Amino acid sequence: MGKIELVGVEKAFGNVHVIRNVHLQVEDGEFVVFVGPSGCGKSTLLRLIAGLEDTTGGKILIDGTDVSDTPPAKRGLSMVFQSYALYPHMSVRSNIGFGLRMAGMPKEERNRKVEAAAQVLNLTPYLDRRPGQLSGGQRQRVAIGRAIVREPKAFLFDEPLSNLDAALRVNMRLEIARLQDTLGTTAIYVTHDQIEAMTLADKIVVLSAGQIEQVGSPLELYDHPANLFVAGFIGSPKMNFVTGQAAAARGAATIGVRPEHIAGSRTDGEWAGTVTVAEHVGSDTFLYVAVPGIGDITMRAVGEFALKPGESVYLTPDPDRIHRFDAEGQAMLAAR
Amino acid sequence: MARRISTTHRVTATAAGWLVGFLIFFPILWMVLTSFKTELDAFSTPPQFLFFHWTTENYAIVQERSNYLHHAMNSIILAFGSTAVALVVAIPAAWSMAFAPTKRTRDTLLWMLSTKMMPPVGVLVPIYLLFRDGGLLDTHIGLIMVEFLANLPIVVWMLYTYFKEIPKDILEAARMDGATIGKELIFVLAPMAVPGIASTVLLNVILAWNEAFWTLNLTTVDAAPLTTFIASYSSPEGLFWAKLSAASTLAIAPILVLGWFSQKQLVRGLTFGAVK
Numbered sequence: 001m002g003k004i005e006l007v008g009v010e011k012a013f014g015n016v017h018v019i020r021n022v023h024l025q026v027e028d029g030e031f032v033v034f035v036g037p038s039g040c041g042k043s044t045l046l047r048l049i050a051g052l053e054d055t056t057g058g059k060i061l062i063d064g065t066d067v068s069d070t071p072p073a074k075r076g077l078s079m080v081f082q083s084y085a086l087y088p089h090m091s092v093r094s095n096i097g098f099g100l101r102m103a104g105m106p107k108e109e110r111n112r113k114v115e116a117a118a119q120v121l122n123l124t125p126y127l128d129r130r131p132g133q134l135s136g137g138q139r140q141r142v143a144i145g146r147a148i149v150r151e152p153k154a155f156l157f158d159e160p161l162s163n164l165d166a167a168l169r170v171n172m173r174l175e176i177a178r179l180q181d182t183l184g185t186t187a188i189y190v191t192h193d194q195i196e197a198m199t200l201a202d203k204i205v206v207l208s209a210g211q212i213e214q215v216g217s218p219l220e221l222y223d224h225p226a227n228l229f230v231a232g233f234i235g236s237p238k239m240n241f242v243t244g245q246a247a248a249a250r251g252a253a254t255i256g257v258r259p260e261h262i263a264g265s266r267t268d269g270e271w272a273g274t275v276t277v278a279e280h281v282g283s284d285t286f287l288y289v290a291v292p293g294i295g296d297i298t299m300r301a302v303g304e305f306a307l308k309p310g311e312s313v314y315l316t317p318d319p320d321r322i323h324r325f326d327a328e329g330q331a332m333l334a335a336r
Numbered sequence: 337m338a339r340r341i342s343t344t345h346r347v348t349a350t351a352a353g354w355l356v357g358f359l360i361f362f363p364i365l366w367m368v369l370t371s372f373k374t375e376l377d378a379f380s381t382p383p384q385f386l387f388f389h390w391t392t393e394n395y396a397i398v399q400e401r402s403n404y405l406h407h408a409m410n411s412i413i414l415a416f417g418s419t420a421v422a423l424v425v426a427i428p429a430a431w432s433m434a435f436a437p438t439k440r441t442r443d444t445l446l447w448m449l450s451t452k453m454m455p456p457v458g459v460l461v462p463i464y465l466l467f468r469d470g471g472l473l474d475t476h477i478g479l480i481m482v483e484f485l486a487n488l489p490i491v492v493w494m495l496y497t498y499f500k501e502i503p504k505d506i507l508e509a510a511r512m513d514g515a516t517i518g519k520e521l522i523f524v525l526a527p528m529a530v531p532g533i534a535s536t537v538l539l540n541v542i543l544a545w546n547e548a549f550w551t552l553n554l555t556t557v558d559a560a561p562l563t564t565f566i567a568s569y570s571s572p573e574g575l576f577w578a579k580l581s582a583a584s585t586l587a588i589a590p591i592l593v594l595g596w597f598s599q600k601q602l603v604r605g606l607t608f609g610a611v612k
Contacts, residue, residue: 052508073514085505089527098523099513146513 001063002153002186003028004049010057011044011210018044019210021058026154026188026203031180034190035197036207036233042190043158045207049188050156051075062153073102078147079156082163084139086131086146092118093127096145103150117149120179137168144179154186161196173199194234198222206230228329231256237286237298239323246271246294252324252332259286259300261321266307269314273297275307289313364588371395371581378577394582402565404586411561411587413476414551415544418483419537422491425484427533430495431521435507445496448489456486456549467554474555482550487540494539498532499525538598545591562587 004026011019018041026032034042047053049060051072060068067075078099086095094101097114105113118124121141131139140160147155160176161169177200180187191197197204198218206213206221206229214226218234225231231239239256247255263269264287273291285305289297299315307313324332369385370378377388398404433441463482464473472478502525510524526533548563555564566587569580 050512052511072511077512079509079512081505081509083503083505085503085509087506087524098510102514102519
């Protein structure tokens with residue numbers, strides 16, 4: 001079991017409130033991703049759950065028990081750090097087995113468990129090496145091995161992939177997804193990368209300035225962002241926001257439309273503009289268009305759309321895919 | 337791309353390097369040479385560099401007049417004793433300042449260092465009186481206490497710097513793995529800090545070995561280390577250069593050998609953190 005509940009969790013460093021009144025439920029076996037810009041408090045929230053920081057208010061429950069004052073090791077969670085945080089003077093075997101050793105497990109049993117974990121992570125040939133002799137991806141796998149071998153109630157991942165290069169990151173992302181699926185262990189994963197969030201999560205928690213902006217499945221957040229912040233944060237390239245006349249015409253203070261929900265044409269359409277930059281990446285074409293009276297709009301066309309900077313283009317947003325926000329930036333329900 | 341260095345540049349730099357090295361080494365060389373001269377040659381003008389009457393009589397006389405081994409033993413007891421006591425106090429202190437700092441940690445560190453700026457002679461009289469009344473004059477315990485306290489700020493500072501270099505994440509990982517503070521110190525922090533602790537020990541042994549002010553003022557015979565042994569040759573009857581040199585050579589020999597064998601550790605210790 002690994003059900004985690006946050007009830008009104010607060011954290012302040014002196015007068016600085018980094019986490020404000022956070023309520024959240026993480027179900028057993030769920031993969032939850034905390035996402036948000038840097039400094040939004042997502043890592044702090046994870047460290048509060050881990051017990052590496054003390055809360056200044058509220059309660060943290062694991063399987064119904066209040067663990068707010070329980071030391072990290074007694075919470076039954078394991079953590080994978082951004083920097084891997086391996087013990088440099090120990091072999092891979094001792095690194096993975098350190099937690100079991102601290103728990104007083106006999107050596108044979110410990111070895112058996114370490115070897116089983118190494119098998120799962122393809123680390124068997126490296127068991128007697130030191131972390132310094134491994135590549136970045138292998139080190140990351142050792143860190144994950146150290147987390148799974150203790151059979152925790154939940155895994156906590158603190159931006160585990162940000163030190164890896166792009167290709168390796170995609171591979172490790174798949175590995176983590178597969179591993180969590182096989183083990184069925186609850187996972188909380190912190191990242192600032194919304195692609196990682198979208199691909200890994202059962203449930204995404206978007207944080208900003210120490211508060212939860214929205215909780216939902218990846219597609220819920222994509223299709224129904226609760227406010228301007230979430231709308232702008234989820235999706236790449238970013239959603240276009242238009243204020244003024246065009247928004248007022250739709251009864252909103254701001255309207256938002258994603259680049260992929262704008263149709264482009266050389267001949268006619270709702271907004272006439274001029275291409276400023278055109279990015280042709282083969283599978284897609286990204287056009288950055290200056291539209292008088294509207295602003296700069298990004299549009300994405302599938303495949304090749306042969307337009308050059310300086311040429312004029314007509315854009316038509318998909319009326320069913322327009323998001324409307326009120327003056328406070330909150331999403332307005334019901335289209336038009 | 338590597339920077340190109342011309343041959344002339346390399347030759348000049350090498351020559352300059354050797355010159356500076358020789359200048360630094362020369363006093364020691366001169367002392368060793370003098371220790372093999374007769375008292376008369378030691379005073380001669382112009383000084384004789386290599387072509388004099390080589391003799392080992394000074395060493396014989398020094399051995400006869402005083403008990404070298406007794407003083408050497410005292411030096412070892414004082415140097416290693418004071419360093420050991422300093423470590424026992426400084427490791428926990430540096431640990432808490434490096435990993436659980438408070439608002440005042442910086443001030444505390446600076447304050448500790450500032451005590452090294454005060455001239456020791458300023459507190460000689462009170463300390464002397466304390467020693468006299470406490471029966472600590474010329475005892476190992478008393479001298480170990482003074483040397484330990486004199487070097488404590490440096491030991492804490494050095495260990496603090498080494499501990500700061502250890503990533504906090506690793507200690508947090510150990511905490512997640514269920515290590516108590518004690519186990520964290522023994523299994524994770526200490527092994528990672530061994531190079532740092534080693535060079536701290538080394539530097540402090542050397543400092544304590546050469547410490548002369550307190551040892552000269554607070555000891556006479558029983559606890560007198562090699563510094564007192566050297567000083568005894570600069571007596572009111574006159575300065576016996578050759579014998580003084582012989583005594584000094586004997587006094588620095590052990591520490592020189594220790595330093596030679598551990599120079600790698602020392603250099604690493606002194607430049608630790610400068611290069612990643």
